Every structure is written in structure tokens, then in C-alpha cells.
Amino acid sequence: MALESDSLLDWLEVDLGAVVHNFRVARRAAGEGVGVFPVVKADAYGLGAVKIALALEAEGAEGFCVALVEEARELRQAGIRRPIALLSAVEPGLESEVGALGLEPVIHRLEDARRLHDALPEGRSAQVHLKVDVGMGRLGFYPEEIPEALDGLERLPRLRLVSLVGHLACADEPQRPENGEQIRRMEALMAHWAVDRRLLSASLANSAGVMAHPGARFDWVRPGIMLYGASPFYPARRGEADGLRPVARWRGRILQVREMAAGTPVGYGHGFTTQRPTRLAIVRAGYADGYNRLLSGRGSALLHGTRVPVAGRVCMDLLALDITDAPPAQAGEAVTLLGRDGPAEIPVEEMASWLDTIPYEIFCRLGHRVRRLHLPPT
């Protein structure tokens, strides 16, 4: 375990070996000849895009997906050489970086394509993907708009169309009929345009598509959450049920242990009053670090493998745990807010259920001041 954490009060351990393992699960599920482009947008869902992308490039990822030019820039500056698809949009003013950094925007409006084209210097070209709406109801061209989009792109010689990109709306609920319908629409488009325009490659699948919908895999896939160990089928399943390994462990250090008499009010608003002689651990983590304030009086943490409840209101930098029933602890020891601690675990799926949200949001909301410690693959 990284000794660097000895000097930290609040940190997140990211197990790159587990990320690599999960990537191999995605690779196997995607099958022979299908490119795997890990989705590392939003700083790899908060877990640290640079370290994760470097580990997965070394593991053979064919490319990466991000949302923003600045996310791609960070990867290029760190030495990532593989293709980077921009899933969202190119921010006005950053078009020239698309060419300079060799990025591959996903186009959903011809106006954006023209803007990009005009910003590319003579002699430079960019590969682009065309976003098609086969049922997601979000960005993209409807199938009937594709002829016009293809005609428009043909008039922009510095842009080279490489694939059609769709997105599954309901893949996390494998039994829903919309999945088959979306796959059929994509297949029909590919069959048609492959003949007419030599449009040879397509991408439709996110993690749930990779894991549960063989027909959705096409030529390249875009897994995100499965690489980070959480199940895309939450709340029906946990990642481990599908052979995924948990990746993240969030820890906070005890700043002080307090012995309190029964009837002592605790914290802001006196949101909790001890009902018995109580031992509290005041921990250095709060809502500014991403420990949601809605977990006040609702969440729990692990102290040396024993579950202990959050007592009273979560503060900006601190939270209190009732450790009366746990083995004795002292200031300077660490508690586990998320992830495994010996035989016990707070899975990200469980924390998501406390907050009526999804694991994606738990990871993405981890605060920037929580130091990420990446444990190298062994």
C-alpha cells in the first residue's frame, strides 16, 4: 500500500491493477477484432484520467473517449498517443487544437463540422465521427438526416469521416425491447451506408452494451463505468457479480476521538444528541470533498473493518462517526468511507443507494482536494 498516504488526511486509493483487470473483462466481452476505447471523460469519472489512460494504453487500448478538448489536451500532454474521440462538442475557440492534438470529434451538427474544417490549416485533416440518434433522444442526426450530413461532410475535404456513433438509452436494463430496436436501426444504417458511401465502422456500446448486448458491439466499444469496477446494471447487480474488481477506496483520518456523556448535542444544528455515553471519531472528510451532506445521520464508514454510523450533520471538512461499538481507535488512524477495509466493504453501489443516485455520480462528485493515489498494477 502506498506509504505516501501516511502524510495525508483524506485520500482516494485507485487500484490500477483492478482497472486493468476490468479492461480485460471488457476486451474479452467485446470479442475479437473490436476496438476498445475506454471512456475517461470527467477525469475518468473522478478517478484520475492520466494515470488510468497510461495504464490502459500500455494494456493495448485502441483509443480513448473524452468529452472536452481540455480533457484530451491533458492526456496528450501526459504522452497518450492513441486516438482520442471527443464525445461532446468542441468549445468555440479550441477548434485549432483538434488538428494540433490529433483529436477525433463526434459531429452532431453540420455547423460544427464547418467551424472545425475552417479552423484546420491547409494540408491538415482530422478524422471525425458522425453522431446518429437511433433512439437515445439526445444528440445526433436522425437516420433520415444522414444523407444530408454525409453530403455536407463530403464538401469539407479536411474532415475525414471514419465512423457512425450511436448511444444506447436502456442498455442497463437488458430485457427492454428498445435495446434490440436500437441495434436493428444501427445495423440497417450500416448495411445501407457501407454500400453507398463506404462508411465502414460503427460504435454503439457503452459498458452495459459490451456486457449484455452482443449485437451492439459493432467495430469499437466505449466502456466507462465497468472499468471503474461498478456495475452498469445497478441496482439489479453489483460489479463483482460480473467479474469486475472494485477500483476505489476512499479514506479519511481521525483528527480527534471524543468521549461524550449521554445527552450531549453534536455538531451544526445539534443534529444529533448522544443517547448513551458515546465515543465519537471526528474525521477529516466533508461535503467539500464529495461526502454528500445528505449522508448526515444516514451513511456509515468502516473502522478497522467495523461498520460505524455517521453521527449528526456532515460538515464542509469534517464528519463525526459514532465509534462506541467499535474497537478503540485514536487520532491519526484512518477510516474507510468507501471501498474495502479488511473483510468489510462499503461498495460504491451501496453508497449510491443511500443517496438514491448511481455509482457514476458518487465517483464524479469526489472533490478535487481528495488526493488520488494510484496503486500501480502488480
Ligand SMILES: Cc1ncc(COP(=O)(O)O)c(C=O)c1O
Ligand atoms: C456517448 C457515451 N458513450 C459511452 C459512455 C460510457 O458509458 P458507461 O460508463 O455506462 O460505460 C458514455 C458515458 O456517459 C457516453 O456518454
